Ligand SMILES: Nc1ncnc2c1ncn2[C@@H]1O[C@H](COP(=O)(O)OP(=O)(O)OP(=O)(O)O)[C@@H](O)[C@H]1O
Ligand SMILES: Nc1ncnc2c1ncn2[C@@H]1O[C@H](COP(=O)(O)OP(=O)(O)OP(=O)(O)O)[C@@H](O)[C@H]1O
Ligand SMILES: [Mg+2]
């Protein structure tokens with residue numbers, strides 16, 4: 001379902017060019033659950049942003065579900081981002097003035113789902129936050145904010161889930177609760193890509209892709 | 219050096235009172251390195267904010283270095299926060315418009331140190347960020363931001379270091395680099411309190427304090 005061919009990505013800082021991804025090529029089949037690992041600063045989040053259609057590579061090909069992402073229109077890209085992909089951000093990106101429940105409802109309302117409030121509550125329940133639905137992000141612990149970000153990404157049962165360090169702020173038991181939620185969605189057919197530094201989290205995945213020196217380590 | 223006696227802390231949300239710390243009592247001796255563990259949402263960060271003199275308990279006593287913190291003047295509290303304690307925040311709290319180097323210089327300039335730039339560079343070097351000193355937080359990876367927050371907390375060689383989940387966004391090897399920095403400061407006499415979900419990080423500590431149901435688990 002995902003094919004990356006020779007992906008290059010650099011950042012420009014004034015006159016300095018910092019090349020982060022140096023020819024990343026990989027294939028992920030539908031329904032797979034893979035882990036992406038690598039040192040801090042190695043390019044994992046950069047790669048995830050490209051996979052999530054939130055950023056564009058400098059060169060190389062990204063074929064998603066048989067379609068060349070570079071050739072999609074803005075509307076088609078928005079459709080992919082809102083309906084096809086669920087993204088858990090490493091720094092959560094929650095809306096600060098909305099409650100946990102309202103934050104999780106957002107993708108449902110975008111995609112025109114009915115019973116948004118019920119579905120949002122159910123997703124928060126799955127990550128252990130049934131008693132925190134009215135709290136705003138500023139009234140939640142770090143691991144609770146992380147779980148709101150997870151619930152929001154999973155609430156539309158997307159075909160593809162991209163989770164960037166979903167258990168970084170969670171104790172072992174709570175992390176297991178979260179990974180069991182991912183595992184259930186994977187059993188139902190979702191393709192899941194998890195960036196993680198945690199071995200127990202990686203163990204839920206059938207394959208590990210390591211990013212080293214800007215490319216996939218052999 | 220730290221004595222907490224029967225610390226209670228609640229949050230008020232409209233008419234609802236959420237009690238988080240329910241009589242926390244503990245003692246930490248000078249030069250100890252302890253880990254604080256507990257489920258996500260159990261009150262660890264709340265406890266750390268009280269230890270760091272960033273928040274006030276509803277009741278109970280906090281004796282720091284023989285002085286009752288509740289009786290300190292605003293100036294004395296500012297002195298404690300700026301010169302005595304180094305705090306690594308769970309969500310980093312970096313200044314977005316300043317470079318990594320400038321962020322790490324801030325506590326040195328506050329405390330009137332000389333050669334602030336050199337010391338700041340040295341601290342960033344110790345956490346593996348010598349080649350990222352000019353980057354602003356938005357130009358850094360999650361784990362790099364975490365390490366800037368760590369360097370900033372440690373740059374004044376404070377007597378007491380409070381680190382809230384310092385390795386949550388780091389791969390194992392980078393996490394070890396960071397904990398070796400803490401260990402070195404501990405050998406030089408610093409008292410260190412680390413909140414962590416990571417067993418390898420906790421293994422650097424000589425004692426583990428568990429927070430459960432709002433109190434220290436026996
Ligand atoms: N806007 C930017 N400008 C310049 N450099 C950047 C920018 N964003 C990221 N970088 C650099 O690109 C590299 C890769 O960043 P990325 O966030 O992909 O790393 P990562 O593998 O996710 O790391 P971590 O495990 O710490 O989250 C890092 O070395 C970082 O400093
Ligand atoms: N401003 C607030 N108003 C209401 N409740 C709050 C507020 N801040 C925190 N809480 C609640 O207090 C409890 C303790 O929060 P705290 O941040 O101390 O947890 P924690 O142990 O650090 O969790 P984590 O491991 O997820 O970081 C949580 O259940 C949280 O929902
Ligand atoms: Mg990252």
Ligand SMILES: [Mg+2]
Nearest residue numbers: 141142263308
């Ligand atoms: Mg916390």
